Amino acid sequence: MTTNTRRMLDVVLTAIGVSLLPGILSAEIDGHGPDAWRVTGVAADDVLNARMGPGTGYPVIETFAHDARGVEEITCVPFFTMAHYSTMTEAEIEALPPRWCLVRSADMSKAGWVAQRYLIGEGYEQVETPAADTDEAPGDAMIREAQELVRALYESARLARMGGPDPLDPANAGTFFSADVVAAMQATPLQADPIYGAQDFDGTVSVPQPDPEQPMVRGMITINVRIENFGRTHTAVFRLRPETGRPGAPLRIFRVEHDGRTFP
Missing domain, CATH: 3.10.450 (Nuclear Transport Factor 2; Chain: A,)
Structure with a gap:
């Protein structure tokens, strides 16, 4: 992977809010991502909301356990192939909204749209991110x-x-x-x-x-x-x-x- 390609992948990771290894993103863009995903980043006493559409403006219709595994990813938005990605400017990549994915459970009993930042491919480890700013103003x-x-x-x-x-x-x-x-x-x-x-x-x-x-x-x-x-x-x-x-x-x-x- 060239330095420029790696830099652009890092931009995509930031733009779509996915804290995954670059290898996962590359595989997903190519259309050959992990066969199964698991929920990550959700507290043990909480659940991952699944919504009717890709965004918090849609009502919650299902929930996934904080440690749900074997989740199938059907599609994600914004959607792009490697061909699309290779023609995008850095400004276009940075302007992409947070990514949402339509998923379903392993037994196909539930489905809905979830924020992709709460998904990680089975067998992959999450990249550590800096702690939130504790000096944030109340508003x-x-x-x-x-x-x-x-x-x-x-x-x-x-x-x-x-x-x-x-x-x-x-x-x-x-x-x-x-x-x-x-x-x-x-x-x-x-x-x-x-x-x-x-x-x-x-x-x-x-x-x-x-x-x-x-x-x-x-x-x-x-x-x-x-x-x-x-x-x-x-x-x-x-x-x-x-x-x-x-x-x-x-x-x-x-x-x-x-x-x-x-x-x-």
């Missing part, structure tokens, strides 16, 4: 949660264009939006898609990022997403806060702004 975890919620919203919107559940359907919108926003969706037909700020979308979106000046003020979190749509670029601004009327007070989007236009 940092909430900001990361807000980022993930907005990222999951865009992923859900992308899948909806391929025939998946629509995150703007009031039946699904509560996963991402506050009760007031869902009520507004039910009361008045949407004139423009509040996710993209337009009636139609043909372009790209950036990775959601906390507002650089005021990511969190008095419990309100601001997440920015740069959108290019039909050649025009603007920044979507998402405002989130805990919804205290729900159990656990989960973070939900209560306002979206596009070029001075506000929803709702």
